[in-house]
Amino acid sequence: MTAVTKTTNDLAWGPGVLLAADYGSQPTEELGYHHDPIAMTRTVKVDKDYVQDITAAVQRKTMMDDFSLAGVLSQINISGLARILGCTPVGGKIMLGSEPEELEVALRLCTTKKDGRPLHFYMSRAASTGSFKVAFGKE
Numbered sequence: 001m002t003a004v005t006k007t008t009n010d011l012a013w014g015p016g017v018l019l020a021a022d023y024g025s026q027p028t029e030e031l032g033y034h035h036d037p038i039a040m041t042r043t044v045k046v047d048k049d050y051v052q053d054i055t056a057a058v059q060r061k062t063m064m065d066d067f068s069l070a071g072v073l074s075q076i077n078i079s080g081l082a083r084i085l086g087c088t089p090v091g092g093k094i095m096l097g098s099e100p101e102e103l104e105v106a107l108r109l110c111t112t113k114k115d116g117r118p119l120h121f122y123m124s125r126a127a128s129t130g131s132f133k134v135a136f137g138k139e
Contacts (some may be wrong), residue, residue, distance in 0.1 A: 009115040014038075016111030016119075018073060020080055023125055027108035031080040032073030038109060039070045040121070067123065069109060084128050103127065 015035045019027035045064040048057035082089040086103045087096065109121040 001117055007045070009113060009117075011113040011114045012111055014111050015074075018069075019108040019110065020084060023104040023106055025106060027106045029080055029124075030077055030083065031107075032076035033072050034071055034111075036072040038111070041068045041070070042113045043068075069107070069121075069123075083099060086128065 014037070015033065016038075017033050018031045020029050020031045023025040023077045043064070044062060044068040049059040049062050051058050078094070079089050082094045083103065084105060085096070086096070087094050104125055104127045105125045107126045111119050111121075113119050
């Protein structure tokens with residue numbers, strides 16, 4: 001059974017930074033900063049085999065294990081965004097609509113605990129596969 005923490009210092013609190021790098025290297029390039037919550041979703045699909053007269057599965061095989069991050073970045077590095085999207089920025093332009101490069105990256109989400117210590121979530125192999133929304137401006 002999982003134990004609960006006896007102190008609030010171990011709680012993930014935020015804010016933090018999202019770092020990126022090419023697949024196979026350590027993320028050090030700052031992609032953007034977050035103040036709002038980041039949602040982490042893990043989806044696992046398991047194939048189970050059953051045998052007559054045994055109620056539990058006798059064999060399990062993980063067929064898919066997917067992990068995704070979603071959230072709002074307060075600031076973003078435009079060249080880093082272009083790289084994550086598989087685009088090449090040229091002269092201040094990010095050309096969308098053309099065939100994207102098949103680019104895999106490494107990501108590290110560095111957020112903070114309540115006591116200010118860092119908390120790292122590392123994805124060694126990631127790719128932008130879903131929809132995204134970009135809103136620019138200052139409040």
